[in-house]
Amino acid sequence: MNTRPGRPTRLTDAELICLALAQVLLNRPSETAWLRYARKHLTGMFPYLPQQSGWNKRPRAAGPLIARLIRSLAETTPTNSEHLRLIDPTPVECARSRPTVKRSDLAGEAGYGYCASHSRYFWGMRLYLVTTAEGMPIMWWLANPT
Known part of the structure; x- marks a missing residue:
């Protein structure tokens, strides 16, 4: 330079x-x-x-x-080892209205959570994505957001 x-x-x-x-x-x-x-x-x-x-x-x-x-x-930087993994959760909204929440088949699995990036509460689940530092997905799972 x-x-x-x-x-x-x-x-x-x-x-x-x-x-x-x-x-x-x-x-x-x-x-x-x-x-x-x-x-x-x-x-x-x-x-x-x-x-x-x-x-x-x-x-x-x-x-x-x-x-x-x-x-x-x-x-x-070696990232193909088990030492460095990134976890990124994102909300998966399943319902908005109270009547939809009440009649949903996900009532036992889903719940209320807060999404800070959107500054709002949601009813649904969180999708957790585990990746390498390069962004290669390793695994994922859905969980109750509470």
């Missing part, structure tokens, strides 16, 4: 990637808030931090480099 003519950058690509990763892992989506946090807590590790306009440009310009790093990590 540092193949452009002109002054050498004061923030190396490695430092840039570390800071961008820390911004994501520390859940700091605002660039202004992130730079304020980094200046307060990370100046010992990163003596030079760009201004907001510079920070805005550098990670975007480093997109291909970051994508290459992510691809390399994904290829070299």
Whole structure:
């Protein structure tokens, strides 16, 4: 990435990637808030931090480099073992009205649950999907959401 003519950058690509990763892992989506946090807590590790306009440009310009790093990590991280599995539950709504709930054949299996992503309650079941880190489904099951 540092193949452009002109002054050498004061923030190396490695430092840039570390800071961008820390911004994501520390859940700091605002660039202004992130730079304020980094200046307060990370100046010992990163003596030079760009201004907001510079920070805005550098990670975007480093997109291909970051994508290459992510691809390399994904290829070299062993996930075919039993050590890493991801579980993702999703609601399966079976009924909405009270009369439908009362006459349903699923009355013994289904129940009421809350779906935070939709900010609402539902009556039905939860579908749990177990996958590898690559997204390959391993198993699934339906369960009462309570």
